[in-house]
Amino acid sequence: MLQHIEKLKNIATAPERLIIGLMSGTSLDGLDIALCRITGNGKSAVLRCEEFTTIGYSKELKSAIQQVFAKQSVSLDSLCLLNAQIGHLHGEMINQALLNWQIRNDSVDLIASHGQTIYHRPSSLHQIKSQPNSTLQIGDGDHIAASTGIITVSDFRQKHIAHGGEGAPLAIYGDYLLLSSEQEHRTLLNIGGIANITYLPSNASFDNVICSDVGPGNTLMDALARAYGDYDFDKDAAIAKQGSVNESLLTQLLQHPFIKLPLPKTTGPETFNLDWFTSQLKAVHLEDISVPSQMATLNAFTAHSIVNTIKQLPEFSTVYISGGGIHNPLLLENISELLARPVFSTNKLGVDADAKEAILFAVIANECVAGNERAFLSNKRNQPNVSMGKVSFPS
Ligand SMILES: Nc1ncnc2c1ncn2[C@@H]1O[C@H](COP(=O)(O)OP(=O)(O)OP(=O)(O)O)[C@@H](O)[C@H]1O
Numbered sequence: 001m002l003q004h005i006e007k008l009k010n011i012a013t014a015p016e017r018l019i020i021g022l023m024s025g026t027s028l029d030g031l032d033i034a035l036c037r038i039t040g041n042g043k044s045a046v047l048r049c050e051e052f053t054t055i056g057y058s059k060e061l062k063s064a065i066q067q068v069f070a071k072q073s074v075s076l077d078s079l080c081l082l083n084a085q086i087g088h089l090h091g092e093m094i095n096q097a098l099l100n101w102q103i104r105n106d107s108v109d110l111i112a113s114h115g116q117t118i119y120h121r122p123s124s125l126h127q128i129k130s131q132p133n134s135t136l137q138i139g140d141g142d143h144i145a146a147s148t149g150i151i152t153v154s155d156f157r158q159k160h161i162a163h164g165g166e167g168a169p170l171a172i173y174g175d176y177l178l179l180s181s182e183q184e185h186r187t188l189l190n191i192g193g194i195a196n197i198t199y200l201p202s203n204a205s206f207d208n209v210i211c212s213d214v215g216p217g218n219t220l221m222d223a224l225a226r227a228y229g230d231y232d233f234d235k236d237a238a239i240a241k242q243g244s245v246n247e248s249l250l251t252q253l254l255q256h257p258f259i260k261l262p263l264p265k266t267t268g269p270e271t272f273n274l275d276w277f278t279s280q281l282k283a284v285h286l287e288d289i290s291v292p293s294q295m296a297t298l299n300a301f302t303a304h305s306i307v308n309t310i311k312q313l314p315e316f317s318t319v320y321i322s323g324g325g326i327h328n329p330l331l332l333e334n335i336s337e338l339l340a341r342p343v344f345s346t347n348k349l350g351v352d353a354d355a356k357e358a359i360l361f362a363v364i365a366n367e368c369v370a371g372n373e374r375a376f377l378s379n380k381r382n383q384p385n386v387s388m389g390k391v392s393f394p395s
C-alpha cells in the first residue's frame with residue numbers, strides 16, 4: 001500500500017532512526033533485544049544503544065528448537081509451526097521489553113530481525129557443485145510486524161547468498177562501519193555458539209577487511225554441559241576447572257579439516273556437535289576420561305582454534321571480544337595465554353559485548369532502508385555490496 005511505502009520513505013530520509021536489533025543465535029539461550037538510535041548511515045552513522053535485554057527461552061521452546069536445529073531430517077510439521085510460533089513470540093517479547101522500558105511501540109521506526117538459524121549449509125559442506133551455498137533462518141518477519149505494529153526488516157542472509165556469499169558472517173558490515181579505527185589494527189572476536197572474527201586494519205578500505213567463522217565458540221562446551229547434567233552451559237568454567245587438558249585428545253580435535261580451511265569460511269553445530277566429539281574420543285580411545293577433563297580439553301580446543309586463526313591475520317592487532325564466551329574466565333585466560341598478550345572486551349570500544357550482534361543487525365537494517373551503494377564498495381572475499389533484509393509492513 002502506498003501509505004506504507006510513504007511511511008518507510010519518511011523513516012529512510014529522516015536524520016535518525018530508532019531501530020530494535022534482534023539476535024537469537026546458535027546457543028538457543030534466548031532473544032537479545034537492543035534498542036538503538038542511529039543517526040545517518042554508512043561510515044558516518046553514529047549509533048547509541050539506549051536499552052538492551054535478553055529474554056530467555058522456556059525449556060519447552062528450547063527443546064522444540066533443538067528438535068529441528070542443525071538436523072538433516074526433521075518433522076516438516078514442527079518446522080512449519082515453529083516458523084510462525086517464533087515470529088509471533090519474538091513480537092511478544094519485543095512488546096514486553098518496550099513495556100518494561102516505558103517506550104511506546106509507535107516511537108520505534110524499525111525492527112531488525114535475524115530470526116533463528118535452523119540449518120547452515122555452505123557449499124564447502126554439501127560439496128554439490130550444481131548447488132549454491134544455503135542457510136535457513138525461521139521466525140517470520142510478518143508475524144513480528146503484525147504483533148508489534150512496527151515495520152520489520154528480516155531474513156538478512158539470503159541476499160548475501162544470492163550474490164555469491166555464504167550468508168555469514170554478516171558481522172563484517174556493522175563492524176566495518178562502527179568499529180574501524182584510524183589508529184590501530186583491530187580484531188573483533190565474537191564468541192557465541194560459533195566463534196567468528198572481523199579483522200579491521202587501521203584506515204581499512206572494505207576490501208581489506210577479513211571476516212570469517214573460526215570454529216566452535218561455546219557450542220561444544222554447551223553440548224557437553226547439557227549431556228553431563230541439568231546445565232545449559234559450563235557456568236564460569238566451573239566444570240572445566242575441575243579437570244585437566246588431555247593433550248592427545250586436543251591434538252586429535254585440532255585435526256578437524258575445517259580448522260585448516262583458508263579464510264573466509266563458515267560453520268555451525270551441523271559440523272561441531274556432540275556426535276563428532278564422541279567420535280573423536282573413540283578415535284583416540286579416551287572415552288573413559290572424566291567429563292571435567294573433556295570440558296577442559298574442549299575449552300582449550302576452542303581457544304586454540306580461535307588463536308590459530310588470529311595468528312594467520314596479516315598484521316598484529318588488538319583483540320576485542322564480544323558474545324557470551326566473554327563470561328567464561330578459563331576460555332579468556334587460554335586465549336590470552338596462547339596469544340601472549342592481553343585481550344579486551346568490546347565494552348572498551350563503547351559496544352556492550354552481550355548486545356553486539358543484535359546491534360549489528362540494527363546497523364544492517366539501517367543500511368537496507370537508509371543506506372546507499374557507497375557504504376561497502378567491493379570486497380574480493382565474497383562479501384557482496386548489497387542491501388540485506390526483507391521488509392514486512394504491520395498491515
Ligand atoms: N557465566 C558464564 N560462564 C561460561 N559461559 C557463559 C557464561 N555466560 C554465558 N556463557 C556462554 O555464552 C553462551 C551464549 O552466548 P551468545 O548469546 O553470545 O551466543 P549466540 O548469540 O546464541 O551464538 P552465535 O553468535 O553463535 O549465534 C552460552 O550458551 C554460554 O556458553
Ligand SMILES: CC(=O)N[C@H]1[C@@H]2OC[C@@H](O2)[C@@H](O)[C@@H]1O[C@H](C)C(=O)O
Pocket residue numbers: 025026117120135167168169170171172192193194195196213266267268357
Ligand atoms: C548461519 C548463522 O546463523 N551463522 C551465525 C553463527 O553464529 C556465529 C557465527 O555462526 C556467524 O557466522 C553467524 O552469526 C553472526 C551474527 C554473523 O553473521 O556475523
